[in-house]
Amino acid sequence: MKPKPFTYLRPADINEALQALARIGEDARILAGGQSLLPMMNFRLAQARALIDISRLAPLAYIRKTAGEIEIGAATTQAQLLAWPQLGDATPLLSAALPHVGHFQTRSRGTVCGSIAHSDPASELPLCLATLEGKVVLRSSKGERVLPAAEFQTGMLATARRPDEVVVAVRFPERKQGAGYAFMEMAQRHGDFAICAVAAVVSGKTTRLGVGGVADKPTVREWSGLPNGELDDALNDFAWELGGTDDHHATAAYRRELVRRLGRRAIEEAAKCSS
Amino acid sequence: MLELKEGVRHPVDFILNGKPARGLAEPRMLLSDFLRQELGCAEIHVGCEHGVCGACTVLIDGIPARSCLTLAVQTAGRTVETVRSLAAEDGALSDLQEAFRRHHALQCGYCTPGILMSAEQFLRERADPSEQEVREMLSGHICRCTGYVGIVEAILETARSRAGAR
Ligand SMILES: Cc1cc2nc3c(=O)[nH]c(=O)nc-3n(C[C@@H](O)[C@H](O)[C@H](O)COP(=O)(O)OP(=O)(O)OC[C@H]3O[C@@H](n4cnc5c(N)ncnc54)[C@H](O)[C@@H]3O)c2cc1C
Numbered sequence: 282m283k284p285k286p287f288t289y290l291r292p293a294d295i296n297e298a299l300q301a302l303a304r305i306g307e308d309a310r311i312l313a314g315g316q317s318l319l320p321m322m323n324f325r326l327a328q329a330r331a332l333i334d335i336s337r338l339a340p341l342a343y344i345r346k347t348a349g350e351i352e353i354g355a356a357t358t359q360a361q362l363l364a365w366p367q368l369g370d371a372t373p374l375l376s377a378a379l380p381h382v383g384h385f386q387t388r389s390r391g392t393v394c395g396s397i398a399h400s401d402p403a404s405e406l407p408l409c410l411a412t413l414e415g416k417v418v419l420r421s422s423k424g425e426r427v428l429p430a431a432e433f434q435t436g437m438l439a440t441a442r443r444p445d446e447v448v449v450a451v452r453f454p455e456r457k458q459g460a461g462y463a464f465m466e467m468a469q470r471h472g473d474f475a476i477c478a479v480a481a482v483v484s485g486k487t488t489r490l491g492v493g494g495v496a497d498k499p500t501v502r503e504w505s506g507l508p509n510g511e512l513d514d515a516l517n518d519f520a521w522e523l524g525g526t527d528d529h530h531a532t533a534a535y536r537r538e539l540v541r542r543l544g545r546r547a548i549e550e551a552a553k554c555s556s
Numbered sequence: 557m558l559e560l561k562e563g564v565r566h567p568v569d570f571i572l573n574g575k576p577a578r579g580l581a582e583p584r585m586l587l588s589d590f591l592r593q594e595l596g597c598a599e600i601h602v603g604c605e606h607g608v609c610g611a612c613t614v615l616i617d618g619i620p621a622r623s624c625l626t627l628a629v630q631t632a633g634r635t636v637e638t639v640r641s642l643a644a645e646d647g648a649l650s651d652l653q654e655a656f657r658r659h660h661a662l663q664c665g666y667c668t669p670g671i672l673m674s675a676e677q678f679l680r681e682r683a684d685p686s687e688q689e690v691r692e693m694l695s696g697h698i699c700r701c702t703g704y705v706g707i708v709e710a711i712l713e714t715a716r717s718r719a720g721a722r
C-alpha cells in the first residue's frame with residue numbers, strides 16, 4: 282500500500298518539466314493532482330522512476346475564453362473550474378457534469394487536464410470533451426500539437442500522448458447558440474465513477490449522444506433528422522454496438538438498459554433546453 | 557529545478573496547526589504516514605490509502621485534501637491543519653466538536669477527524685447550507701457506524717448557531 286521509491290522533481294516552469302520528461306523518458310510520470318496516480322502507485326498498479334510535479338506551476342492554472350473556446354491549463358483543478366462564475370453560461374455541459382467528478386475533497390486537488398490525460402473510460406470530463414468535440418494541446422521539448430478528442434482518446438487509460446509530451450491545456454467549445462445540453466449518470470453513490478454516463482447535445486434537427494462507462498472509451502453518436510418514433514430503436518442499436526461487458530459493478534445487459542433509458546432522458550432534457 | 561533523490565530522507569519544513577514543524581521524508585512517503593510516524597500525529601486516521609474513505613482528510617493551505625494522496629515533500633512551505641487545530645489550547649472542544657458529541661455523530665470515531673476537517677472548511681465557506689449540500693460534502697467520507705444522520709444534524713446545527721452569533 283506504499284509506492285515504490287522514486288525521485289521527486291519540481292520544475293520551476295513548463296520548459297524544465299518538458300526537458301526532464303525528454304531526459305528520463307517513459308520512466309517519468311507527470312504528477313498533477315495525484316488523485317488517480319497516487320492510488321495506483323500506492324497499490325503498485327503503476328510505478329515510475331521519477332515524478333515531475335506540475336501542480337504548483339501557477340502560469341498553467343488558468344481558464345481562458347478564446348474565439349469560441351474555453352481553454353483550461355494543466356494546473357487548473359476541477360474545483361477551480363466548478364467555481365468559475367461563467368461556467369454555466371459558457372459550457373452548460375461541463376457545469377452539469379463536474380459535480381459528479383469525485384468528491385469535493387478530491388476535486389480540490391484533481392485537475393481537469395489530469396482527468397483527460399488519465400482517460401478512464403468511466404470518467405466524466407473525457408466524455409464531455411468527446412461529445413463537444415474539444416481539443417487537447419500537447420507540448421514536448423520539440424514543439425506543440427493540437428489533437429481533436431477523437432484522435433487523442435485511443436482506449437482504456439490510453440491516449441495518443443507521446444511519452445515526452447505534457448497535456449498543457451484542453452479546449453472545450455463554447456455553448457452553441459440555440460443548442461441544448463444535458464448530462465446524466467448512474468453511479469453507486471454520488472461521486473463514484475459512473476456505471477454509465479451520458480451527455481446529450483440537441484441543436485436544430487441534430488441529436489448527439491456521448492456515452493461513457495460502457496465501451497473502453499467515450500463513444501459519440503450523431504443522428505440527423507431522426508423522427509421521434511425511431512429514437513428508441515436508434516438508442517437500442519447504439520447500446521448493443523457499445524459492447525459493454527459484465528463486471529462487479531453491473532452486467533452488460535444493465536448497462537445497455539442504462540444507455541437506452543438515460544440516453545432518452547438526456548436527449549429529451551437537452552431538447553427542452555434548445556430553441 | 558528541485559530534485560529530491562529516491563531512497564534519501566529529505567527535510568520538509570511546513571506549518572503544522574499554526575506552528576513551524578520539520579521532519580524527514582523520502583519522496584515516496586505519503587503525508588498521512590509522515591504526520592503519523594515522523595511527527596506523532598496519531599489523530600491522522602488511515603483507512604484505505606486510495607482516497608475513498610476520507611478518514612485521512614486534512615486541510616492543506618486551508619483546503620480539504622486526502623493526506624494519503626499527497627506526498628510529504630509536496631507540503632514543504634505550506635500549512636497543514638489536522639483535527640488537533642480545532643479545540644482550544646486548554647482542550648475545550650470547538651462548537652462543531654461539541655455538536656458532534658451532542659448528536660452522537662461518532663461512535664468508534666475512526667472517521668471523525670477527517671469529517672470534522674471537511675465540515676469545518678465547508679462551514680467557513682457556506683453560512684447557510686442545505687441538508688442536500690451537507691450530504692454531498694459528506695459523500696467524500698465513509699462512516700461505518702453512525703448512518704450519517706447525527707453527523708448531518710451536528711453540521712446543520714453548528715451552521716445555524718454560527719449564523720445566529722453573527
Ligand atoms: C475517491 C475518488 C473518487 C473519484 N471519482 C471520480 C469520478 O467519479 N470521476 C472521475 O472522472 N474521476 C474520479 N476520480 C479521479 C479524479 O479525482 C482525478 O483527479 C483524475 O482522474 C486525475 O487527475 P489528477 O490531476 O488527479 O491527475 P494525476 O492523478 O496526477 O495523474 C493521472 C495520470 O495522468 C497523467 N497526467 C496528469 N496530468 C497530466 C498532464 N498535464 N500531461 C500529461 N500527463 C498527465 C499522470 O502522469 C497520470 O498517469 C476519483 C478519485 C478519487 C480518489
Ligand code: FES
Nearest residue numbers: 603604605610624
Ligand atoms: S486513507 Fe486516505 S482516503 Fe482513506
Ligand code: FES
Nearest residue numbers: 663665699700701
Ligand atoms: S464513527 Fe465509526 S466509522 Fe464513523
